[in-house]
Structure formats: C-alpha cells, structure tokens
Amino acid sequence: MSVGHSVTSDHQLARLLQIGIVLEEVVEARAHYHYQSLAEEDRDLDDEIESLLEHAAEESAEHRTALEELIAGLEADSVPFEEIETLVEAQYGQTKPEDFDGILYDQLCNEETAYKFYDDLIKAIEDSDVEFSIDRPTLLSVLRDLRAAERDGVERVTTIMEERA
C-alpha cells in the first residue's frame, strides 16, 4: 500500500480515465431510464426536466468520447465498454425514482460525483511529476473542461430544484 495522492504511471492514469468513462455511462444510462420512466403526459407537462435529462445524456456521451481519446493516446489497453453499458443498463433498469424530485436529486448526485471525480483526478495529476505518453497540458485542459461542464450541470439542476421548492 502506498500513501499519496498522485498519479504515478500511464497505466494508472488510463485506469482512472476508464473509471471516468464508467461514471459517464452511469449518468447517461440513468438519464435515459429517467426519461423513459416519465409517462407520456408528464413528458408534455415537464419540458424542463425532459430537456435536462436529454442534455445530461448527450453531454455524458461527449465526455466519454473525450476520455476515450485520452486513453487512446496512452500506452494502455482499452476496456470492453459494450459490456459495461449492458451492466449499467441492467442495474439501472431495476430502479426508478418515484417522482420528479427523485429524478432531480439523482441527477444532482450524478453531476456532483462526476465533478468530484474530475477534481480529484486533476489534483492527483498536478501533484505528479511523471511524464505521461500524452501531452500534460492537453490532458489537464480536457479534464478541466469536463470538470467545468459538471459544475455547470450541478448549477443547472440546483437552479431547477430551487425554482420548484
């Protein structure tokens, strides 16, 4: 066991980016199932939540692509994401929030978790003096953009929750 917070190898970095992809998968699958869980009439009634969930799913797919591009530049194997997608969908298909408050709260947790993940990862890379196979400024720039998007997501959900309180 080692004590410390830095990322010390390409392999470790790739693994962390893979975990980021799984988290994004979770957000995407979760948003998709929430959208499906809305009754037809509720979807008409609540454009705001529908648009929030659509945006969350689209954004997560974009984030996954960005993370995959980073992994492609590292000397590391990739992961069978089709299997992960199936697993995520299987698990999330079993649970549905009961109402709009549940959907919003869950979406908030998703965004906050992803924000925390990117924030910790950026700090761990900044604390490391290892030379990765990919350009460090590019790596940090991509991750900072993803973190900023998650922060915006948290604000977006929080605003909707406050308006409805």
Add this chain to the structure above:
Amino acid sequence: MNTADQYLKAIYLIQQAEDGPAATGKLADRLDVSPASANEMIGKLESRGLAEHEKYKGVKLTDEGIVRARDALQTYCIIERFLANVLAVEEFRSEARELEAVIDGTVAERLDTIIERRPECPDCFDPEDDACACLEVTFEEETIAD
C-alpha cells in the same frame, strides 16, 4: 480517500488482526512509510479524536475512528470489487491500493451501484488476503492470454 482515511483503515485492520492496539512499526510497514511519518499522522488522528496512542503499545481507534475506518474499508472493497468484476482487472489488489488515494467515497458509492456487494461488507474483508473473502474472481481462468 485521503491520507488520514488510509491510515485509519490500516490501523483498523491491524487492530482487528492483533485484537489490540496497532504497533507503530507494523503500521509504518503496512503503509510503506517511515515510522516518523506514521507517528506524525497518529498525532493528527489523536488531535481529531479519531485515535488514541498508548505508550509502548501502539495506537487504537476511538469509536468515531472505527466508523471512519470502516467507511474507508468499504470504499476500498468497492474499488477492488469494481476492478475485479466490472473491469476484469487481474491485478485488482495492487491496482486498488494504487487507486484508493484518488477515488473518493462519493465516487465509490456510485461505482457501488453497478456491482453486487454482500451485505456483510466490509466485515468480509480478509486482511491476510487483502481482499473481500467472498469476492468471486471469475476472470483468472478466462484471461490467461491477457
């Protein structure tokens, strides 16, 4: 998981194995740090009310320290199980040790939603094996060519 949590987890596991206080030397060995570093962190944990140091015996956790340590151990179990069962990582123990410092408890909780974890976790953790005793590792035979 921050450094303090890693110490709490290590003290907890030694305490369980020894059925008594964790000797500073053993703690330092387990964490691969110097005894001086271990002593410094023990002092910090003491000042936060998470541990008590007994001269010539070692360190033991307070009730609050035990709660934090068990949370940290649970986070570690989630990471191990996630690596083994979702990402099919053969070296899941060593990778979990590398990753635990960077993976926060809230992130682990989200990963936990896509793994099957036993209700008895983290009590099923086996310190000798450094893994959950009921972790089913199925990829060993399947990924020989990996």
